[in-house]
Amino acid sequence: MTVRELVDELGLNIFNAGADLTRRITTVDINRPGLALAGYFRHHPAERIQLLGRTELSFLAVMDPREQARRLFALCSYEQTPCIVVSRGQQPPDVLLEEATARGLPVIGTAMVTTRAASVISTFLEARLAPETLIHGVLVDVYGIGILITGSSGIGKSETGLELIKRGHRLVADDAVIIRQVGEDTLVGSAPPLLRYLLEIRGLGVLNAMTLFGAGAVRTHKKVSMVIHLEAWRDDVAYDRLGIDEHTQRILGVDLPAVTIPVRPGRNLAVIVEVAAMNYRLKRMGYHAALEFTEQLRRAIDEHDDL
Amino acid sequence: MVEQKVVVRLRSGLLARPAALFVQEANRYTAETFVEKDGKSVNAKSIMGIMSLAIGPGQEITIRAEGSDAEQAVKKLVEMVSKEE
Numbered sequence: 001m002t003v004r005e006l007v008d009e010l011g012l013n014i015f016n017a018g019a020d021l022t023r024r025i026t027t028v029d030i031n032r033p034g035l036a037l038a039g040y041f042r043h044h045p046a047e048r049i050q051l052l053g054r055t056e057l058s059f060l061a062v063m064d065p066r067e068q069a070r071r072l073f074a075l076c077s078y079e080q081t082p083c084i085v086v087s088r089g090q091q092p093p094d095v096l097l098e099e100a101t102a103r104g105l106p107v108i109g110t111a112m113v114t115t116r117a118a119s120v121i122s123t124f125l126e127a128r129l130a131p132e133t134l135i136h137g138v139l140v141d142v143y144g145i146g147i148l149i150t151g152s153s154g155i156g157k158s159e160t161g162l163e164l165i166k167r168g169h170r171l172v173a174d175d176a177v178i179i180r181q182v183g184e185d186t187l188v189g190s191a192p193p194l195l196r197y198l199l200e201i202r203g204l205g206v207l208n209a210m211t212l213f214g215a216g217a218v219r220t221h222k223k224v225s226m227v228i229h230l231e232a233w234r235d236d237v238a239y240d241r242l243g244i245d246e247h248t249q250r251i252l253g254v255d256l257p258a259v260t261i262p263v264r265p266g267r268n269l270a271v272i273v274e275v276a277a278m279n280y281r282l283k284r285m286g287y288h289a290a291l292e293f294t295e296q297l298r299r300a301i302d303e304h305d306d307l
Numbered sequence: 308m309v310e311q312k313v314v315v316r317l318r319s320g321l322l323a324r325p326a327a328l329f330v331q332e333a334n335r336y337t338a339e340t341f342v343e344k345d346g347k348s349v350n351a352k353s354i355m356g357i358m359s360l361a362i363g364p365g366q367e368i369t370i371r372a373e374g375s376d377a378e379q380a381v382k383k384l385v386e387m388v389s390k391e392e
Contacts, residue, residue: 134359136350153334153352175355192359200355 001025001128003083003106010124012108015086016097019106025049025082028125030118032056037063037071046078049121051085052092053114060093072099081105085121087114130180131252139172139189139222140164142277146222148177148189148256149273151230155263158201160230163270165199165217171209172222174199179224181252190221224251226280227258228273234262243279243290309381310371316391321362329387330354338374340384351384 004021007014014021031048034056060068076084076099083106086092092107100107110117137150138161149157158174165171173191182188191197197210197218210218227249239262240247249258257280261272279289317325333340333351340351344366349356351370362368368388372380 134347134349134356136353136356153350175353176349176359194361195355195359198355206355 007108010120012110015092015107015109016101018101020104021106023082023106025125028122028129030122033075036075039071041074047080049082049085051087051114051118053087057090069095072096076100076103076105083108085110085117087112087117127182130182132178132180133252135177135179137177138174139177139224141170141172141219141222142274143281145226145277145280146189146224147273147277148224148227149230150227155230155232156269157230158199160269160273161199162201164273165209165213167270170217170219171199172219179251181254185254187224187251187254188221189224224256227256228276229258229260230263231260233264244294308371308373309377310369311381311385312367312369313385313389314367315362315364315388317388318364318391320364321357321388326354326357329384330357332383332387336376336380338372338377338380340372340380343369343371
């Protein structure tokens, strides 16, 4: 995440054009360097974006010019500071621009009021700096449930995705899914920008799901709620027959409900994925078919004992 | 696990057609193969994954494989991308 991306994506303006916009932003925290400007640099969080509001600029304005130059020199001297942001559409003082430009430190302006700027920037950074991983799989939105289909190459993930699109569900990403952890227990998946809406089917090649099936067939991102792992059917493996035990798969430290579906010619995987999605919804609504069934079975046995 | 860093010499990089050939080659091995660029690792058997990395000529990638024929896979794949054509 560089300063240039921040400037471009939030539509900020740059005061010193020659500055180094490739500086990296590594933390979502933002600092208002009031104490630093007052001369106290111990524990100064230099690695954060430094946000100057009206208070900071008016404080600078009434300062003795030599003192002001010295503190701005110090403020701009940290290589790890990504940039200085000036809010409320204010013009930064010339001394600040000189010092910053000499160090290649970008000074950026926004028309937003200071607290608003702080919240907009940190919300943006939180989304962009979230832990991220790339997973080989297909992400589809089935009945509103984000399902990540995984499995080895050639097992039929994309074909299942295609069938699901034909059945009215939505494709988020095929083959490569970027997964970001946006909250404590929340993962959001999207396609790498280059592959958005694309799908690869062996024998047909690369297809664009949006132009083929329309805007209703795709989404840009979706919360991932469960994982369906496809694997080649093996006779020596005992597959889950009841669905009482809940399995999970850990992605970026988040445990997601997971099921393994054995693949065999003739099994309609799209239907199975659809039903898995509905079953997941039912469970969240409080109905667990497998547990309900075992409960009924237990009751039937108890009654039988009484006779 | 076998891994090797290599600078891509293919004149047009690993785009469309060369990527397809690369993936086809990777699929001939049973080993799990991966390509990594700038800290992002993708399955070398997936054409979309490879293309999402947008690997251009002169860029350094890491090819990694795990499995019985990992060594041959890495050797062959490295050879493919380091050819200048």
